[in-house]
Amino acid sequence: xxxxxxxxxxxxxPVLLIIATLTFFMIRxxxxxxxxxxxxxxxxxxxxxxxxxxxxxxxxxPRSLWLQLGDYLRNLARGDLGPSSKYSxxxxxxxxxxxxxxxxxxAFWSLLLALALGLxxxxxxxxRPNSPSDYIPSSFAMAGISVPNFVIGPLLxxxxxxxxQWVRVAGWDDWIDRILPSITLxxxxxxxxxxxxxxxxxxxxxxxxxxxxxxxxxxxxRVILKHALRGGLVPVVSYLGPAVAGLVTGSFVVESIFQIPxxxxxxxxxxxxxxxxxxxxxxxxxxxxxxxxxxxxDVVLVWMDPKQxxx
Amino acid sequence: xxxxxxxxxxxxxxxxxxxxxxxxxxxxxxxxxxxxxGKGETLGxxxxxxxxxxxxxxxxxxxxxxxxxxxxxxxxxxxxxDLLHCSDRELQAIRGNRLSMIFQDPMTSLxxxxxxxxxxxxxxxxxxxVSRAKAWALGVSALREVGIQDAENRMRSYPHEFSxxxxxxxxxAMALITKPExxxxxxxxxxxxxxxxxxxxxxxxxxxxxxxxxxxxxxxDIGIVSGFCDRALVMYAGRVLEAAPTALLFYEPKHPYNxxxxxxxxxxxxxxxxxYTIPGAPPDASKSIAGCPFAARCEYALxxxxxxxxxxxxxxxxxxSACLRVQLGEIDLTPASAVELSANN
Numbered sequence: 001x002x003x004x005x006x007x008x009x010x011x012x013x014p015v016l017l018i019i020a021t022l023t024f025f026m027i028r029x030x031x032x033x034x035x036x037x038x039x040x041x042x043x044x045x046x047x048x049x050x051x052x053x054x055x056x057x058x059x060x061x062p063r064s065l066w067l068q069l070g071d072y073l074r075n076l077a078r079g080d081l082g083p084s085s086k087y088s089x090x091x092x093x094x095x096x097x098x099x100x101x102x103x104x105x106x107a108f109w110s111l112l113l114a115l116a117l118g119l120x121x122x123x124x125x126x127x128r129p130n131s132p133s134d135y136i137p138s139s140f141a142m143a144g145i146s147v148p149n150f151v152i153g154p155l156l157x158x159x160x161x162x163x164x165q166w167v168r169v170a171g172w173d174d175w176i177d178r179i180l181p182s183i184t185l186x187x188x189x190x191x192x193x194x195x196x197x198x199x200x201x202x203x204x205x206x207x208x209x210x211x212x213x214x215x216x217x218x219x220x221x222r223v224i225l226k227h228a229l230r231g232g233l234v235p236v237v238s239y240l241g242p243a244v245a246g247l248v249t250g251s252f253v254v255e256s257i258f259q260i261p262x263x264x265x266x267x268x269x270x271x272x273x274x275x276x277x278x279x280x281x282x283x284x285x286x287x288x289x290x291x292x293x294x295x296x297x298d299v300v301l302v303w304m305d306p307k308q309x310x311x
Numbered sequence: 312x313x314x315x316x317x318x319x320x321x322x323x324x325x326x327x328x329x330x331x332x333x334x335x336x337x338x339x340x341x342x343x344x345x346x347x348x349g350k351g352e353t354l355g356x357x358x359x360x361x362x363x364x365x366x367x368x369x370x371x372x373x374x375x376x377x378x379x380x381x382x383x384x385x386x387x388x389x390x391x392x393d394l395l396h397c398s399d400r401e402l403q404a405i406r407g408n409r410l411s412m413i414f415q416d417p418m419t420s421l422x423x424x425x426x427x428x429x430x431x432x433x434x435x436x437x438x439x440x441v442s443r444a445k446a447w448a449l450g451v452s453a454l455r456e457v458g459i460q461d462a463e464n465r466m467r468s469y470p471h472e473f474s475x476x477x478x479x480x481x482x483x484a485m486a487l488i489t490k491p492e493x494x495x496x497x498x499x500x501x502x503x504x505x506x507x508x509x510x511x512x513x514x515x516x517x518x519x520x521x522x523x524x525x526x527x528x529x530x531x532d533i534g535i536v537s538g539f540c541d542r543a544l545v546m547y548a549g550r551v552l553e554a555a556p557t558a559l560l561f562y563e564p565k566h567p568y569n570x571x572x573x574x575x576x577x578x579x580x581x582x583x584x585x586x587y588t589i590p591g592a593p594p595d596a597s598k599s600i601a602g603c604p605f606a607a608r609c610e611y612a613l614x615x616x617x618x619x620x621x622x623x624x625x626x627x628x629x630x631x632s633a634c635l636r637v638q639l640g641e642i643d644l645t646p647a648s649a650v651e652l653s654a655n656n
Binding site: 207208209211212213214215216217218219220222226227230231304305306307 | 372374399403404405406407408411412414416419420421422423424425433434437438469471482485
C-alpha cells in the first residue's frame, strides 16, 4: 500500500508540470495583461513592473516566454508560486494560505450537511423504489441539482437575514455567518449525494447476496447496514474525491453572495485581472488537491472492496 | 414415506398462488400448489425453467419482491405459523434459524464485501445468544464439517478467494449452522460442474443424515431426484401435476408429462437414435389456463382435458396425479423404460 501511495505521489510531479506549462501558455494567450486595466500606468512604471515580474530582461529587452516558464518552474520546484501580478506586494503563497482555510471551513460544514442529508435520503429512496418514500426525496434531490446556488443563496438571505433577521446578510466573522453559506453550498452536494446513494443502493439491493442475508433472518436494518451499505456507497466515495477538492478550493458564487474572503473569489478574480501568477498558483493548487483526494478515494475504495488490489 | 396431507407435517403448503403483477400483465408463476413435508424427509420438486418451482419455495420464505409479486391465496404452515401472513418479526425469527435456504448460484449468493467467517456465523449472531468468539469457533468447525481445509484461516478469506464448489460448501455450512429443521435447496448443484455436483450432493446427504434435517430439493435434473429424494413433485406451469415416492414416480408414471419427461432422458443403452423431445412449448404464464396446462402438448389429451378443472388426486397408494384421464382410469401409462425398450425392438 505504501508503494502504491508513493508511486501515485511521484506521478503527481509530471502531471503538475504539464498543467503548469499548459496553463502558463493559455493565460498568456488570453488578450490583455495584468497591467492593462490600470489606465494611469505610465510606460516607465510599466517597464519597472515588467522587470519586477521578469517579463523583460534587465536591459529592457523582451524575455522569451520559454525563459519565463523556466523561471516559473524553477521557483515552483522550491514551492514558491511567485508574487501576485495584481497585488504586487503580496505573494501567491500568502494569498492562498490566507484564503484557503476559509474556503476549507466552508467546505467542511457544507460537506457535513451534504452527507447528513444526502446519504439518509438516498438510502430511504432506495428501499422502496417508485413509491412515495422514493419520489419525495428524489424530487427534492432533483430540485437541489436543478436550482442554481445563486438562486438559493439570495432566497435564503431574503428570508432568514432580511425578513426574520436571524442571521447577517453577509460576512465571515461569527459562527452564525457560517450557516447560510454552508446551507447554500451543502444543499447542492446533498442532492448529488442522495442521487448517487440511491443508485448505488438500488444496484446492491437487487443482488443475490441480499436475498441470502434476508433468508438468514437478518432484519431490514441489518441488511442495509451490514450487507448493502459498503457496496452501495462505492459510487458516493468515488464522487467525493473530486467533489471535496472542488469544495475546499472554494465556490466563487457562494463566496461572492456572502462576501466571504475565500479562495474561490481570488481564483475567479485572478482570471479576470489576468493575474498570471495567481491563476497559475490557483490552478496548480486545485490540481494537486484533485490528485491527492483521488488518491485518498482510491485507497478507501480498495479498503471497501476486498476484490480491489493496489496496482 | 408420507402422503402429502400427513398430519405430522413439518411444513404444509396449501393452495399457494404467487402472481407477479407487471405492466405487461399478470404472470401466474405459482398457481395453486399444495404439498407437505415431514420431519427428516427429503422432498424433490422437479420442473423445467419457469415451472414455478423456485418461486414456490421463495414464497415460503417470503423472499419474493412484493410488489410486483403477490400471494393471491394459500397458506404455508410451519409449526402453526403461516409463513405467508405472519409478522416480519415472526418470519425473521424462523428464517435462517429453523428454516434455511441455499441458493442456485454460489458465485453471487455470498456477500463479496464480507469475510466468509462473518457470513457463516451471522445466523448464530442473529438467532442465538452467543458471544462472537464462541460463534467464530462454531463457524470454524462448521466449515471443517463441510470439508473445507484450513478452516481457521479460510474464515478470514473473502468469497472471491473460493471456487464455486467451495462457496457452495460455505453456503451449506452457513445454512446448517443453526441446525434448522428444514432446508430448502434451490438447484444447489446447477451452477457447478459434474464432479463437484456429486461431492455437494454427497455432502448434503451426509449432513442431512447426521442432523435429521428435512430437505426440499428443487431441481430440473430428474436424475438427482431419483438418487436423493424420498418423494417428489413434478411441477409444470405453476402447478403440481404429479406427486409420489420417487421410485413410483419413475417406474409407474401417472401423468403423461412425467412420462414424456422420462422419455426425453438420454439413455445409456440407446445409441444412434434421435432423442425424444416433447412437442410444443410450455404455456404462456400470463394467460389463465382453464383445464390441464399440459393438454396442448399431450398425446392423450381429449376435449374435456382443455375445459374441466384439474385437481391432484390419489390414483394409487401415495401416488397423486392431476391427469383427468388417469384419474378416470381411461389410460394406463407405461414407464419410460418400457417405451424405450419397445422403440428399440
